[in-house]
Amino acid sequence: MTNTQPRKEISSDFLSQYEHICALQGLVPLPAVRTSLKMGTLGFNADRLRLLDWVPLLSALRINKTLPCVSIRSTFQPSLQDTVAEKHKSYARRRIPAVTTKEVTIQLCKAIKGCLTISTALTNLEFQGILLRGRDIMFLAKGLNKSTSLxxxxxxxxxxxxxxxxxxxxxxxxxxxxxxxxxxxxxxxxxxxxxxxxxxxxxxxxxxxxxxxxxxxxxxxxxxxxxxxxxxxxxxxxxxxxxxxxxxxxxxxxxxxxxxxxxxxxxxxxxxxxxxxxxxxxxxxxxxxxxxxxxxxxxxxxxxxxxxxxxxxxxxxxxxxxxxxxxxxxxxxxxxKRRTIILGSGRKGKATIRIGIPSKKSVVTGRRYVPSKEFFAPDPLPSGVPWRTAERAKRYRSFPLIKSRDIPC
Structure with missing residues (x-):
């Protein structure tokens, strides 16, 4: 399929089904899906989809017979250094993609199974970085067993x-x-x-x-x-x-x-x-x-x-x-990689925001990243000792250091 016209027909067929299901459920079609369908294939980053976004997409994919390629990728990497006690805190600080949940992955594999069963046009199937569990793989394998074109x-x-x-x-x-x-x-x-x-x-x-x-x-x-x-x-x-x-x-x-x-x-x-x-x-x-x-x-x-x-x-x-x-x-x-978002321009130039991973010198406290220097008291002791170190030494603010020889027996 080298010319542009068949690709447009393929993409319009799936897009019409997807938009119709979205309209029935009162949802808005995703721009990422529209963009990928310009080449006649379905490919998107699953990390950006919410739980409600998956419902019309998988419904359209389950009954589709014309897409030649389906590519779904995820780059979410859970931290391997988080302990069990810190997992809830780390999850609260970042948004966990819906594609990592059991409900989404099993419905995704069921939809792929249905597409492989009825489609004679699907030739390429790519999952990248998707967490597939045992039950998900069983549904995917049943679809592969019935495929006639992959x-x-x-x-x-x-x-x-x-x-x-x-x-x-x-x-x-x-x-x-x-x-x-x-x-x-x-x-x-x-x-x-x-x-x-x-x-x-x-x-x-x-x-x-x-x-x-x-x-x-x-x-x-x-x-x-x-x-x-x-x-x-x-x-x-x-x-x-x-x-x-x-x-x-x-x-x-x-x-x-x-x-x-x-x-x-x-x-x-x-x-x-x-x-x-x-x-x-x-x-x-x-x-x-x-x-x-x-x-x-x-x-x-x-x-x-x-x-x-x-x-x-x-x-x-x-x-x-x-x-x-x-x-x-x-x-x-x-x-x-960092992203730069331009908010607008004024007399003093363009206002920009740089979004990315914080530097290694910063540490996490609560909901936001703060530099390490904020861990020290705003009014440090004259000797320059951080307040945590002073507390360990039993040295409180505005009070002298209590030594063991000063304590009466």
Whole structure:
């Protein structure tokens, strides 16, 4: 869909449904949704939506059949340093997005399930930084199992864990339309690598059966046209390790269909890299095996893997490219940027407000950020000692220091 007219028709169809539901419920359509639909896709930052904003949006998404791409992202990162006693205070100081609640995530996955079930146009589904729980993943997996058009699935920075990936693998292994999956920074370990390796083995067996059937009928099998995964991304999962690398190496030995495997920042050492290099000896179709950003891998092994991949890529022109490295730190770095709002102009110039993260030297007291110097008394003691220190020394204002030798026995 390259021209502008079909995109406008797609966006207008979903927009008309969304606006109609908003009118029935007495709500105002979100400008962010209108802006994303100009390109014929639905993509927005979920952190900016209130609880009431989700109701018409999910209702329209559940019955929509024309959107080719749905991308929902969240950059909210709860503080990991807050103790249980301080959680209520920290929550009072900041607004928690509605997308982090159980009610919103489960309704979101139900809406996606309904869209995947009835839509023949949805090809790309991307969740970024969304907190998906076990029940949410089950609804999402049921929708994936019934999809007939999805080609790309991304759950980057969604902490689904090994159990969540196992549920997804059980439902996508028979999904022939799905070509690429992205599980970057999903809190995965070597167990998840084994689950994904099982999917690759299962699909390889099915494809070998199709090739065998085509040979029996004196037909030339179309290897490129066969369904199944062509790219698997496992970047930024440091607990995959060598056990996960060995699991992937076992699955790509005789795999003639997988083209790219991304394993950046996966805690792989030279032992796992050697297993992957050995698996490439019997694989002449893979063009990308990315083990960069693994400091325990010897440079000679990395060079040998790249040389083998270059040799494989000479025979065919691949559509898959090397990905830029990304981590969880880079994902949340965008939150540190400051914004400047111009209120207006007058005789003395423009009035501006700078919004952003406070500096490290400031501390939190109550509802607002104040500099550290406000912790000292406005009228300090002549000696310059802060009042907290004076209190610890039993030195009260306007009274001399009481020493132990002055106390009568």
């Amino acid at each position: 080609t790309h699935l991304s759950l980057a920075f969604c902490p689904i864990g090994d159990v969540g990936l196992d549920i997804l693998c059980q439902n996508i292994k028979s999904l022939t339309t799905l070509k690429t999956v992205n599980f970057t920074a999903c809190n995965l370990t070597w167990r998840a690598a084994k689950h994904m390796s099982g999917v690759l083995k299962y699909q390889a067996i099915k494809r070998h059966e199709e090739v065998w059937t085509a040979n029996l009928r004196n037909r030339n099998p179309d290897l490129e046209g066969m369904g199944g995964l062509k790219r698997v991304t496992f970047n930024s999962n440091p607990l995959v390790g060598d056990q996960g690398a060995h699991a992937f190496a076992d699955s790509i030995c005789d795999n003639l269909w997988l083209r790219a495997l991304d394993l950046q920042l996966c805690g792989i050492s030279s032992g796992g890299a050697k297993a992957l290099l050995d698996s490439l000896e019997s694989n002449s179709t893979m063009v990308i095996l990315d083990i960069r950003k693994n400091p325990l891998v010897d440079h000679t092994l990395t060079r040998a893997i790249i040389e083998k991949l270059i040799h494989n890529g000479k025979s065919t022109k691949s559509e898959y490219k090397w990905l830029s490295s990304s981590s969880l730190k880079d994902f949340f770095r965008s939150k540190q």
